Amino acid sequence: MVIGYICRSQSFSAAHRLHSAALSAEENRALYGKCNNPNFHGHNYKVEVTIYGPINPFTGMIVHIADVKDCIDKAIMKYLDHRNLDLDVAWFSHRPSTTENLAIFIWMSMKRAFKPIVQKAIQDARVQQAEANADVASSHFPKLYEVRLHETENNMVIFRGDGLTEEDFVAFETEMPVLVSTNHSSDGIARCNDVVESLPTCTIDCVL
Numbered sequence: 171m172v173i174g175y176i177c178r179s180q181s182f183s184a185a186h187r188l189h190s191a192a193l194s195a196e197e198n199r200a201l202y203g204k205c206n207n208p209n210f211h212g213h214n215y216k217v218e219v220t221i222y223g224p225i226n227p228f229t230g231m232i233v234h235i236a237d238v239k240d241c242i243d244k245a246i247m248k249y250l251d252h253r254n255l256d257l258d259v260a261w262f263s264h265r266p267s268t269t270e271n272l273a274i275f276i277w278m279s280m281k282r283a284f285k286p287i288v289q290k291a292i293q294d295a296r297v298q299q300a301e302a303n304a305d306v307a308s309s310h311f312p313k314l315y316e317v318r319l320h321e322t323e324n325n326m327v328i329f330r331g332d333g334l335t336e337e338d339f340v341a342f343e344t345e346m347p348v349l350v351s352t353n354h355s356s357d358g359i360a361r362c363n364d365v366v367e368s369l370p371t372c373t374i375d376c377v378l
Contacts, residue, residue, distance in 0.1 A: 171224045171225075172224065172225045173222070173223065173224055173225070174222075174223070174224075174225045174232050175220050175221065175222050175232075175315060176220070176221045176231075176232045176233060176235065176238065177218055177219065177220045177221075178218070178219050178221075178235060178238045178239060178242060179216060179217065179218045179219075180216070180217055180219075180242050180246060180247065181214060181215065181216045181217075182214075182215050182217070182246065182247060182250050182251035182252075183212060183213070183214050183215070183251060183252055184212065184213060184215060184250050184251065184252070184253050184254070184255050185210045185211065185212040185213075185253070185254045185255065186210060186211070186212075186213075186254065186255040186256050186262075186267040187205070187206060187207060187208060187209075187210045187211070187256055187267070188201075188202035188205040188206055188266055188267065188268060189202065189206055189256075189266060190266045191264060210254060210256070213321055213322070215250075215272075215319060215320060215321060216319075216320040217242075217246060217276060217317065217318070217319050217320070218316075218317070218318040218319075218320075219238065219241075219242060219246075219276075219280060219314070219316075219317055220314075220315045220316040220317075220318070221233055221238060221284075221312050221313065221314060221315060222312065222313050222314075222315035223291075223311060223312030223313060224311075224312075226294075232312050233287060233291065233312040237287045238287075241280060241283040241284050241287065242280070242283075244283045245276070245279035245280045245282065245283035245284075246276055246279065246280070249275075249279065249346075250272075250275075250276075255267040255272070259275075260345045260346070261275055261342065261345045261346070262275075263345075269319055269321040269325065269326075269327045270327050270329070272319060272327075273317050273319040273327045273328075273329040274329060274334070276317050276319065276329075277314070277317045277329050277330075277331055277334075278334070278338070278339060278342045279342075279346070280314055280317065281314055281331075281339070282339075282342075282343075282346075284314055287312065288311055288312060288313070291311050291312055292311055314331070315330065316328060316329070316330050317329045317330075
C-alpha cells in the first residue's frame, strides 16, 4: 500500500503574555523578558497540519482536503483566531502560552476534530475492500502526523504527540470551552480582536 502525507496551512492572529504561575515576578521577567509585559503582545501565527496515511486506490486521496480544512476551522480557528490566549482559552488559564504549549493544544484539538474523519475513512475502506474481497488493516487509515507552528519567520515548533497520555486528553476535554475571564469584559475582547494583528511581534532568542 502506497503511503503519503498531505499538509494544510492556516494563519491566525492571537495575543498572549508569557508568564508562569510557578515562578516569581522577578523570575518571569528574567526568563521571558519583554514577552512578560502584563499588557500582552500579539503574533500572526502560521500552522501547518500534516496527515499521514495510505493513498486510497479508489479515490486517489489520503483524505479529502476539504475535510482537513473543516477540522482546522473547528479545532484551531474557532478557539484561537483573534483571541487572547491567556484570557479567552481555558486551557491556558494555568499554563504558559508558549509556542510549545500552543502546538500541544492544537495537536489535541485536531485529534478530537479528526476522529469523525477517521471513522468515516474506516467505514468507507471496509465497504470498498469488501467489494474487492480484500482485508482491511486497522493501521491503514489516515492519522494526524505533525503540527508545525510558526510563531515568527525565524521561530517554529514541531509537535507529533510524543509523550501525551490518555489522561492528558481527558483533562483537555474538560478545558476546551472558550474561557471569558472576569478580568476583562466582552468589549475588551472586541477591542483586542480589532487590534491584535497590529500588536508588536515579540521574538526571543531560542534554540529549536
